[in-house]
Amino acid sequence: MDRIRLGILGAARIAPVAVVRPARRVEQVEVVAIAAREPDRARRFAKRHGVPRVVPSYQDLIEDPEVDALYIPLPNGLHGRWTLAALAAGKPVLCEKPFTANAVEAQQVAEAAARAGVVVMEAFHYRYHPLFARMLDVVHSGELGELRHIETAMCFPLPLPRDIRWQLELAGGAAMDVGCYAVHMLRHLAGAEPEVSAARAKLLKPGVDRMLQAEVTLPGGVTGRWTASLLSAKVLSMVARVQGTRGTMHVRNPTQPALYHAMVVRAGGRRRVEHAVRRPTYEFQLAAFANAVLRGASIPTGPDDAVANMRVIDAAYRAAGLEPRQPTP
Numbered sequence: 186m187d188r189i190r191l192g193i194l195g196a197a198r199i200a201p202v203a204v205v206r207p208a209r210r211v212e213q214v215e216v217v218a219i220a221a222r223e224p225d226r227a228r229r230f231a232k233r234h235g236v237p238r239v240v241p242s243y244q245d246l247i248e249d250p251e252v253d254a255l256y257i258p259l260p261n262g263l264h265g266r267w268t269l270a271a272l273a274a275g276k277p278v279l280c281e282k283p284f285t286a287n288a289v290e291a292q293q294v295a296e297a298a299a300r301a302g303v304v305v306m307e308a309f310h311y312r313y314h315p316l317f318a319r320m321l322d323v324v325h326s327g328e329l330g331e332l333r334h335i336e337t338a339m340c341f342p343l344p345l346p347r348d349i350r351w352q353l354e355l356a357g358g359a360a361m362d363v364g365c366y367a368v369h370m371l372r373h374l375a376g377a378e379p380e381v382s383a384a385r386a387k388l389l390k391p392g393v394d395r396m397l398q399a400e401v402t403l404p405g406g407v408t409g410r411w412t413a414s415l416l417s418a419k420v421l422s423m424v425a426r427v428q429g430t431r432g433t434m435h436v437r438n439p440t441q442p443a444l445y446h447a448m449v450v451r452a453g454g455r456r457r458v459e460h461a462v463r464r465p466t467y468e469f470q471l472a473a474f475a476n477a478v479l480r481g482a483s484i485p486t487g488p489d490d491a492v493a494n495m496r497v498i499d500a501a502y503r504a505a506g507l508e509p510r511q512p513t514p
Contacts, residue, residue: 189214189277189475190253192246196221196230197258199281203308204256205234207468214476220246238398243267247274254304254478257281260349262356262513265290268305272297277304277478278469283365283498284491286356287509291495295488304477307486307494309369311440313469316461317373320425320436320448324374328452329429332407337371339363339440340396340414340422346389350415353392356510360386360498364413366440368497371411373485377403378493384504387417392507396453399501442466496510 191214193200200219208214218238227239240246247255247270248250257267265285271278272294284307285291300306311317323329340363343350350357358364371379379401389395396417401409412419423441427434432452437452438445444467448459476482499509 186253186479187213189478190217190251191215192217192240192249192252192255193219193236194246194255194257195245195259195432196223196226197281199258200230200256201234202465203258203281203310204279204471205236207326207471210468211471211475213479218246219250244270247271247276252276254278260352260355260357260513261361261510262286262354263327265512266296266441268294269297272301272305275301275303276362277306277474279306279308279311280511281308281344281475282369283307283356283361284488284495286512288492288495288499290512291488291492295492298488299441304306304474304484305488306474306477306484307488307491308470309486310365310466311366311375311442312369312486313473314442314461314466315469316436316439316446316448319461320374320434320439323434323450324427325449327374328432328450329427329434330431332403332405332427332429334407334426334428335371335374335403335409336411336424336426337367337374337409338412338419338424339367340412340417340419342420343415351389351393353390355513358393358394358413358510359413360398360501361510362413362415364397364411364501365374365494365498367411367413368501369494371401372438372497373407374425374427375403376409377407379403379409379497379506381497381500384501386502386505386507389416393472394502394507397501397505399504401497419450440466450454484503
């Protein structure tokens with residue numbers, strides 16, 4: 186196989202941005218089919234975005250012999266169930282974040298992926314962009330000295346009360362949506378697993394967080410904080426800050442650098458601003474998925490990484506007096 190025929194489970198709004206458009210520039214991937222809970226919606230999606238075939242159901246798409254791999258952009262609470270179904274059919278999966286509803290389910294998927302021996306990748310697209318590679322270079326170079334403190338924040342308004350991201354039964358909430366980015370970025374910048382020491386949340390409705398902020402500790406006395414908000418006083422904040430004994434790094438919009446971004450480094454009495462290529466993160470992600478499936482290339486957002494991320498989110502919910510999310514029945 187020298188090209189992946191990709192099927193999409195669900196006519197989600199993110200799918201055109203995440204895979205349909207990038208596939209036009211990533212020659213190793215072709216989007217060939219879609220299935221949705223509502224067939225009419227799948228047909229409209231296929232017509233609008235040039236997807237050749239509409240398949241009657243999710244299971245039919247998974248079992249389709251002309252589909253090599255699956256992209257799963259379903260609501261959070263359904264990620265685990267359908268990733269497991271794809272693995273049972275031996276199909277590689279690119280699964281939207283968060284990987285599953287909680288860490289227990291993530292571990293089940295990770296074990297199934299290991300048994301199946303196929304690629305499963307969590308769709309943290311920012312992680313594959315040259316901007317984040319450069320951020321890691323600065324942190325690891327020693328220019329900032331020894332790490333002391335890391336802060337990440339993902340905050341933007343979502344004033345849509347019927348949106349699936351506000352539905353507890355679909356494993357919604359700010360920490361599950363934008364928070365998984367903040368957690369993931371903090372973990373990867375630190376190169377270590379954080380322990381949640383305290384957390385606080387503001388609720389939109391019972392059990393559903395509109396804002397969650399967690400304090401964490403890391404090996405070597407390093408501290409951290411991550412903030413997630415979909416509706417709070419902090420209207421818009423998408424940043425990563427790293428403080429070392431010799432300097433600091435402040436990055437604006439590290440998750441969508443194609444729109445705008447800037448990395449400001451202060452060290453040795455000097456200040457500089459760096460910019461990376463503005464090519465979309467999703468193109469880098471899809472190319473990485475293709476290389477993993479076709480050539481066995483390693484990926485930094487595989488199942489084990491996903492389990493670690495969900496453990497931090499679960500711990501933050503508990504520290505804030507909330508329960509971790511549950512899979513959708």
